[in-house]
Amino acid sequence: MVREAARSEIDRLAELWFDVWHQSHARLSPPDLVRLRTRENFRDRLQAVLPDIRVVGPRDAPVGFCALKGDELYQLFVSPQAQGSGVAARLIADAETRLAERGVEIAWLTCAIGNDRAARFYEKSGWRRSGTIVNMAETSEGPYPVEIWRYEKRLAS
Incomplete structure (x- = not known):
């Protein structure tokens, strides 16, 4: 079940984001950016978008999250243990619904160049x-400027 993130889950979400980002993005990113991707950086960014974060998993032990920012599907991360279980599909469907409810006609997201697993999932x-x-x-x-792939999706209104 997809639900709102609780403030008490910020540290756990930051840990999940840090771990998964470093496993999947560090090899694709400039060393200077990798150095700046600290737990505190992820925690601060999550705090800033808390009202727009939805999660899957038990209270205080989420296994995946999705955050929106404007018309962007801003972040989507799932723990390695939950990958392939349908968590990401539930989160992205929820995000698309929320964006459409906001009146967004064309949503967008970014994907690290070379993150082929994520690219296949988005497609x-x-x-x-x-x-x-x-x-x-x-x-x-x-x-920090980073070259990335941009993905778009026309949402039903």
């Missing part, structure tokens, strides 16, 4: 790669 979920862009990643030292 299987009906998202299409619209191109490569420079995204300004949020860091404790300010925006």
Whole structure:
């Protein structure tokens, strides 16, 4: 079941995000960005979007989360133990519903170049790669330019 994230889950979510990001993105990212991707960085970013975070898993032990920001599916991360279990599919479907309810016609998300597993999942979920862009990643030292794949999906209104 997809539910709202609780404030008490921020530390657990930051840990999950840190672990999965470093397993899946560190090898694809510039060393300077990897250095800036600390638990505290993830925690601060989660705090800023807490009202827009939804999770799957027991209270205080979520196994996946999805965060929205404007018309963007901002973050989607699932623990290795829950990958392949349908958690990501439930989270992305929930995110698409919430975005459509906000009146978003074309939603977008970013994907690290070379993150082929995520890219296949997005494409299987009906998202299409619209191109490569420079995204300004949020860091404790300010925006950091990163070239990424941009995906878009037209939502039913």
